Amino acid sequence: MQARTYECAIIGGGLAGLCLAIQLADQGISTVLFEKNQYPFHKVCGEYISMESHRFLGSLGLPFEDLNLPVINQLGISSEKGFMLNATLQMGGFGISRFSLDNYLSQIAVDKGVTILQSCRVNGVNTTEKGTYDIETNHGHYAAEIVCGSYGKYTPQFIGQNDLDTPKSSGSGNFIGVKYHIKTDLPANRIELHNFKDGYCGVSKVDGDRYCLCYLTTAKNLTKNGKDINTMEANVLFKNPFLAKYFTQSEFVDANPLVISNVQFKKKCTETNGIFLLGDAAGSITPLCGNGMSMGMRASKLLANELVPYFGKKQSKQRAAENYHRTWNEAFNTRITAGYYLQNLFGKRNTTDLALKFLSKTPELMSKLIGLTHGDSF
Numbered sequence: 305m306q307a308r309t310y311e312c313a314i315i316g317g318g319l320a321g322l323c324l325a326i327q328l329a330d331q332g333i334s335t336v337l338f339e340k341n342q343y344p345f346h347k348v349c350g351e352y353i354s355m356e357s358h359r360f361l362g363s364l365g366l367p368f369e370d371l372n373l374p375v376i377n378q379l380g381i382s383s384e385k386g387f388m389l390n391a392t393l394q395m396g397g398f399g400i401s402r403f404s405l406d407n408y409l410s411q412i413a414v415d416k417g418v419t420i421l422q423s424c425r426v427n428g429v430n431t432t433e434k435g436t437y438d439i440e441t442n443h444g445h446y447a448a449e450i451v452c453g454s455y456g457k458y459t460p461q462f463i464g465q466n467d468l469d470t471p472k473s474s475g476s477g478n479f480i481g482v483k484y485h486i487k488t489d490l491p492a493n494r495i496e497l498h499n500f501k502d503g504y505c506g507v508s509k510v511d512g513d514r515y516c517l518c519y520l521t522t523a524k525n526l527t528k529n530g531k532d533i534n535t536m537e538a539n540v541l542f543k544n545p546f547l548a549k550y551f552t553q554s555e556f557v558d559a560n561p562l563v564i565s566n567v568q569f570k571k572k573c574t575e576t577n578g579i580f581l582l583g584d585a586a587g588s589i590t591p592l593c594g595n596g597m598s599m600g601m602r603a604s605k606l607l608a609n610e611l612v613p614y615f616g617k618k619q620s621k622q623r624a625a626e627n628y629h630r631t632w633n634e635a636f637n638t639r640i641t642a643g644y645y646l647q648n649l650f651g652k653r654n655t656t657d658l659a660l661k662f663l664s665k666t667p668e669l670m671s672k673l674i675g676l677t678h679g680d681s682f
């Protein structure tokens with residue numbers, strides 16, 4: 305049977321893939337998106353989105369006016385010893401659960417004509433004699449002229465090795481991420497980051513009456529605590545008095561957290577075997593910077609800017625790949641590197657405490673550091 309054919313195929317329907325699909329569909333480019341899960345679904349993510357992507361999401365059709373999302377412009381960072389640095393966020397952000405956001409975007413994409421295949425895992429991509437791609441999924445074969453990989457932080461086997469060198473820092477180590485939704489007592493305009501040994505935990509409001517509590521720590525920390533999340537939380541996270549309070553005095557909406565392992569923060573590449581990569585698939589920033597989602601969305605815009613002229617026969621695929629690679633590096637190189645180094649100041653009992661005390665006395669330096677990991681509104 306003839307494989308169904310599209311101009312563009314997108315592997316992975318997180319923010320990067322969905323935003324790219326919407327922009328291509330807006331330009332009349334026939335697009336199929338494969339997502340191995342079924343919307344709506346939860347994801348491990350701090351769910352704080354920096355304001356840099358607010359306008360962009362609005363331009364794609366996200367109905368901000370109906371959503372009543374918390375706008376966040378105050379930051380608190382605590383040390384395990386109980387010191388709290390308070391700062392105003394110049395750009396700030398807003399909170400929305402991935403359950404809601406990815407679902408809204410998938411509906412917008414479908415309304416604009418994108419074919420979204422859910423519960424559909426891509427297992428292989430091969431080039432054909434005609435120079436197009438054959439995409440092998442658990443729902444059969446599909447054909448496309450261009451393939452984009454927005455499959456997130458775990459590189460599928462069929463892509464092969466695509467890591468680039470990263471700075472020698474703990475930023476590229478092996479982490480786990482844990483997320484709960486809770487009901488708690490925290491001003492809706494405030495995000496807090498609480499340090500503990502070998503990790504940090506964010507708390508901020510999302511849509512509805514919920515807060516997202518999400519932490520990152522080393523896989524080693526979990527192993528040392530008998531591979532038991534609750535034991536680790538009691539032994540390690542509760543040493544920070546703010547976290548002890550959140551864990552013992554909040555209502556946990558779900559009994560069990562969502563957990564992911566093998567998390568690494570690495571710069572990868574923007575193209576491999578002719579497949580364009582975006583979002584975490586091309587490289588991820590440490591979550592303390594709070595803008596991995598905005599980076600994925602911005603990358604989708606940079607890539608759409610190159611694919612639209614390609615499909616309009618105004619530039620070659622090679623030129624599109626070169627331009628995308630250049631603009632991606634211009635947009636993200638500095639902030640990814642800054643994120644790796646900043647993470648080294650976090651999750652240490654004495655160093656973190658001293659660093660926070662110093663930064664609390666140098667607010668200009670503090671806002672410069674935040675600025676290094678963020679971009680302008682797009």
Ligand SMILES: Cc1cc2nc3c(=O)[nH]c(=O)nc-3n(C[C@H](O)[C@H](O)[C@H](O)COP(=O)(O)OP(=O)(O)OC[C@H]3O[C@@H](n4cnc5c(N)ncnc54)[C@H](O)[C@@H]3O)c2cc1C
Pocket residue numbers: 315316317318319320321338339340341347348349350351352353354424425426427454455456457460480481482518519520567582583584585588591594595596597598600
């Ligand atoms: C602990 C933690 C906290 C974070 N907190 C924040 C935060 O507060 N703010 C922020 O901006 N960023 C945060 N981030 C980063 C942010 O979550 C990511 O940068 C963002 O989700 C990347 O989006 P994406 O579209 O590239 O990937 P994803 O959102 O991961 O989407 C990838 C999609 O591809 C699908 N997929 C994968 N393989 C296949 C396949 N073979 N076939 C079909 N589908 C496939 C997956 O199911 C998934 O839905 C955090 C990250 C971590 C680990």
